[in-house]
Amino acid sequence: MEKLFMTGNEAIAEAAVRAGCRYYFGYPITPQNEIPEYMVKRLPEVGGVFLQAESEIASIFMVYGAAGSGARVMTSSASPGISLKQEGISYIAAAELPCVIVNMMRGGPGLGGIQPSQSDYFQATKGGGHGDYHLFVLAPATVQEAADLCLEAFDIADRYRNPVMILGDGVLGQMMEPVSFQDRRPAADLPEKTWALTGTKGRAANVVKTLNLDPSVLEKHNLKLQEKYKRMAKEEVRVECYQVDDAEIVIAAYGTVARIAKTAIQALREKGIKAGLVRPITLYPFPYKTFADIAPKVRKILTVEMSLGQMVEDVRLAVGDKTEVCFFGRCGGIVPGYEEIVVEVEKLTAKVAR
Amino acid sequence: MSESKTQKKPKRARIAIDEHFCKGCGLCVDNCPQHIISISGTVATSGYYPAQCPDPENKCTGCTLCARICPDVAIEVFKAKKVDGGAH
Amino acid sequence: MNTEAQEMERIFERPRALRSATTHYCPGCGHGITHRLVAEVIDELGIRETIVGVAPVGCSVLMYNYFDIDMFEASHGRAPAIATGFKRARPDLPVFTYQGDGDLAAIGIAETIHAAARGEKFTTIFINNATYGMTGGQMAPTTLVGQKTATSPTGRNCETAGYPIKVCEMLATLDAPSYIARVSVSSAKHVLKAKQAISKAFQLQLKGFPYTFVEVLSPCPTDWHMTPQEAVEWLEENMFPQYPLGEVKAPKEGV
Known part of the structure; x- marks a missing residue:
């Protein structure tokens, strides 16, 4: 397999494209800028769209919109930016939209610093936004593993209809290592996206929503999410x-x-x-x-x-x-x-x- | 007295107000150029006093303004089919 | 001639794009009228099976219960971002957002301005009733100076709460939007014009024109503490001078 010499950020971006990601929405923040800078060149080559949003909040809701169409979509940011995205992440988890979110952690709290950190573990694994939800969180240690896990992340997101976070840090993002990319197609057994919004032609209308005013319905929805998290724990621990x-x-x-x-x-x-x-x-x-x-x-x-x-x-x-x-x-x-x-x-x- | 009392026009149009949808806001009453819509004194099953349009004098022209101002899509408008006079 | 027996044809009925459902809106609320206008335009343009809408947070959050089309429910103010993401992924489908004044002009003003500035190819229907309806009539960015609300109980004081935002005029300073118009649903006459504007906005979108925007001045009798009749009168007397009706921006070539 061909070996390339890339930063972790670039390897994640290339892996995402190879996994079928065609839409990227983000907002500049150090130390992950190589991801959007790679995507802006790479996505048009495969008929995809790169869009620099006006904020992290807007970019995560652009992800919500594109994911709602059934497309493979990602965003990336670093700690303070991920905090801004929490609103949308909670909504994405609630609406069960598959997507991939990269967090190249830097020191916090607040604006913190731009040097590497792992202080967003709680935010990534315990919720971050409001409500009883979990992200699927992958933590690569090498550039090669970052690429491999990113390739898998889109399948995991589709399989569980859940946002997947790739949790790295400034070291992983900016370090250069040799990397090769597997030829990987989406898994054959992924569920069909019958929930996606595509226009109602030939079927009843679909709604992507998170409001459940009836407490018994909302409790049932939460229990369904918990079942999913249990299934992940049973099937996916690495x-x-x-x-x-x-x-x-x-x-x-x-x-x-x-x-x-x-x-x-x-x-x-x-x-x-x-x-x-x-x-x-x-x-x-x-x-x-x-x-x-x-x-x-x-x-x-x-x-x-x-x-x-x-x-x-x-x-x-x-x-x-x-x-x-x-x-x-x-x-x-x-x-x-x-x-x-x-x-x-x-x-x-x-x-x-x- | 109105002319219709002496010479009643044929019914050109009528409206149907669905009491299930009508919330009795009265916007149709104000927007009817013929002033033939009123609010009923009887509560509907919806809990509102619905609009009504008995139109005994056949004044309704089918202008649809009542239906267009209705916030609850409670009004349907019917108009007499034009008699084919073989004009051409 | 037996007049009662004369054959009648239905010339006005519920549009196909609206379900046969009773709305949760208060009597005399402008949302119901505007919903119907949007639904009529969807029917007339034959796009019910392709269009995707984005519902806001506010009184119209449940609009997907009334429209028989594919819809997103947004979080507060983010509808333009969701519409952007969706339209970029599916440029072949018509897309619209439907947002109130708190949603669009307060918490979501950044998303609105930037979607407009980028010339995103969707249509926004903006309900301006000068108050936060769903939460019980608090002051909105579009609340008039002197207007009493739950959070401006003695009337909006421009010294402390500033002035209402004229969203159409503000967006019209941008180069990208192709169509910006302000209409009213305060009377049947204005409703007819409102529908023309909404139809024009959707038609322009279908022709590939960038960002189209229709602001709808809309009565909120409940939170204005008025009867529906008083509300439409108050709207025309007080909102028309502050928010002039008409096309603020339109492409040179007509639809």
Whole structure:
């Protein structure tokens, strides 16, 4: 397969086009501008449309409109912009419109900074907008994986009629790595989009809506959404376990931090410390079972994040009192070096030895 | 007295007010150039006092203005078919 | 001649694009009239099976219960963005948004201006009744100076609440829109003109003209605390001077 040298942002954009995405609506924000800048050139080549909206709010509702036609559509942004999109994301989740949303996280809260961060984990996995809903959240760690997951994301969105978020950060978005693209057509067993708005010709009118004034109808709709989330949890959890079989200490990390953790694990093993990594690839649905299964076999789990402790709450939920869950995080745009992780693990193993 | 009392015109047109839809707003009453629509004194099943147009003097011209101002699409208008006089 | 037996033909009936449903609108509300006009135009242009509408948030949020066409329900003010996204994906289908003054001129003014500035090829029907109807008659961007509402109980004070927005005139400063008109549904005479404008807007869209916009001055008897008769009189006396009727912008070549 042909290898190209691309940034994570560009790889995601190219993968989206190869997945059949023909409509992109966005608004400039660092560090994801390579996505719209790629799309504006690439989409016209395949008969698609790129449109720079007047705001993140408008762009997410353009996604709502295009997705309502049954088309494959995406938007991308970074943390403050994703906050602005939350209104539309809630409506898209409620209306069950498939689409892909990329968040290349930067430091927050507020305008924060433009350096990489993972502090939008709660927002991505627990809701973000109002109401009982969840995004399907994919967290790639390499440029190749970003491309592969983006190719799959559109199928997942169509299969579950649910918005899918690709959650990266400035490192992943702007780092260049070799990447190759699978030839991938939409899965053959995806449900037909009979709900799409196409004009009523030959059928009763369709309505894409989210208002349910009757509480019993709204409760029923919510229960239907929950059934979908349960189905996702059953069918779609993805996780990488790296050198965990003999590990005494397991690092829990996703995305960019997971890459750094792998380097730390090598260094730790050279020092005789048996460390491993559990890397959630789907942040929602979260691999609770993997952590629950591993917990009794390890002395400690160290969750490392570019935040002050968000995913660690899910790890603790999974593990309960089966083992101690510790945390190490940097934030504000500071990417932890592998040496820092080594030091943290050594501190824990020292305590273990005592 | 009106001429129709002495020389009643043939019915040229009529309207049908659907009491199910009429909310008795009275806009048709105000917009009827013939002043033949009024609000009924009897409550309809809708809970409103509907408009009525008995038109005993056959004044309705079928101008459709009542139907065009009606916010509830409660009025249908009928007009006498033109008799084919073989004019050409 | 037996006059009662004379054969009658139906010359005015419910348009096909409207379902046979009782609306939730109050007696004398202009939404019902405007719905019917839009539906009549849809029928006359033969586009019921191809058109896609976007409902706003506000009194007309449930309009998809009355129109027998494919429809979106937007969030507050975002209808132009949804219409943009849809029309870009399906440029072959006619598209319209139907929005009130709070939806369009307050929370959704950015989406409106930018859709107009881009010359998006859909039609917007803008109901201006100078108040927030659904939430109970609060002050809108189009509330007149001195007009009493639930949130301007002593009348809109321009010192603190500013002045009403003339949306047609504001949009007419943009280059892209092809048709901008203001009409009223306060009397049968005005209803006839309103329909002409709505028809022209849709016809221009079908011909590929960019952004078409019709503002409809519309009575809200309930939130104006008036009878339907008082409401249409108040509208003509007070809103006509502030919001002059007519085509503010139209293409040189006619329809």
